[in-house]
Structure formats: C-alpha cells, structure tokens
Amino acid sequence: MAKIGLALSGGGALGVAHIGMLRELDRHGIRPEFICGTSAGAIIGLLYAASGLPGIEGFLADMENEGLFKSRSMILAGPENWLINLKHVLHRHVAADSFDDFKTNFNCVATDIVTGEMVVLNEGNPIDAVLVSASFPGIFPVRRMEERLLVDGGIVRNVPGDVLRESGADFVIGSLLYSPSLIRSGERPSPPGRLRAALRTVEIMQVELSREQMDMCDFCFMPPLETFSWVDVRRLRQIYDIGCEYAASEINRLVDILKHL
Secondary structure (H helix, E strand, C coil), X not given: CCCEEEEECCCHHHHHHHHHHHHHHHHCCCCCCEEEEECHHHHHHHHHHHHHHHHHHHHHHHHHHCCCCCCCHXXXXXXXXXXXXXXXXXXXXXXXXXXXXXXXXXXXXXXXXXXXXXXXXXXXXXXXXXXXXXXXXXXXXXXXXXXXXEEEHHHCCCCCHHHHHHHCCCEEEEEXXXXXXXXXXXXXXXXXXXXXXXXXXXXXXXXXXXXXXXXXXXXXEXXXXXXXXXXXXXXXXXXXXHHHHHHHHHHHHHHHHHHCC
C-alpha cells in the first residue's frame, strides 16, 4: 500500500477551499500518513491532523463568532494582537503540545529571511510553528525561532511536495489554491498603493513558483479561484463552496489512480 502525503498550499482566505478536498478524502477512506502545509495550509493541516474535519469546522465557527474574519478586525486589533487571538482559538481545537502527539506525521514550512532557505518546522509547539509558517511579510512581524528569523513559508515553497517525499510519502496529493492563471486574469486595475503593490508582487512570485512545485505532486487539486483574493474574508462561504464542488468533481479521478498503484 502506497504511503500518501498531503501538500496544502498557502492562500490566506482561500485556505477554506482545502476543506472540500479533505471532506472528499474522508468520504472515500483516503487517509494521508503525511501532511505538510504552508501558511493557511499549515493551519488547516494542523487542525486536520489534530482533530479532523470537526476540528476545522469548529475552528472556523469560533473565528467567525469572535469577529476575526471581519475585514477590519486585523486593522483595529493590529496584526500582532490578531495573531494572539488566532492562537487562542487554535488552542481550543489542538490539544497537542508536540509534533510527536499526532497520529499523522505533520509538519509545516517557513522561510529563513536571512538565508532565503526553506525551513521545515517539525519540533516544539505545533501551534507556534504554524503561526510562523503563516507570517506573511509586510503584514505580520518576522518571527524568531531559535537562531533563525522566519517568515511565511510560501515565499519559497507554496506546495511542499518535496518535503513529503523526504518524509517517506510514495504518492503526493497537492492542494493548490493559487491558480497559475491568476496573474493573467481580471480587468485593468488602477495603480495600487505601495503596500498593495508589494503584496501583489509576492503573490505573483508564489503563483510562478507553484507552477514548478506542482511537478512534485502525483495529483493536484486546483479549485478555480482566479476571481478571488487571499484577503477575501467576506467571501469565505463562496470560496468554501467552490472548493467543495471542485473536489467532488475531481475525486473519482484520484480514486481511480490510487486503485492502480
């Protein structure tokens, strides 16, 4: 039996689209032995490894009830305080204090902002690790972990399929939320401000890197999210529904492939 790995990309608000794929995997009895996530994918992967789909759904409900999905909540609270609130919600649904506490092999990735290297986080407190993986530069502060200065893992590895290979996965399922066509879609916009231009530059880099990293996966879910942005917290339900519909339309292809391994 092939050992299955699951690579969950970053994508901010787009992260809820991963849930449809996880739901279909569960429905068809496909159990990954390895999970590696980046940024939003790290958070979803942590919750799935710790408490499955009920944990993810509970987390989303708590985030909504506390107003953390409102577009102005981060502005009013400040990024650091928003992260603290996020951490409190994660603790309600993740009982593990160590990566060794998971039945599924879980880890996540970050970027060393000094060396530019990918850093695999698989030691210490897993909640602290995923918050480092999700520290998007320009929005959240650089995080210090041991002797390294770390930021969002999507800068260098948005689809960490190679990490799963090195962990022992024989077959890697990717879930990519940044569509390769994203940077070529949409109407001609007005010139963005400096911050938005910087964030858009990083987004474009992640899309282009994802093209190459898709080759590390044996099968890749890519829900059609070209018209959505990683900051579209007001459209979470639409993003979620598209992820579910797309996963339901693709799961039989994956099942057929797995049958012939």
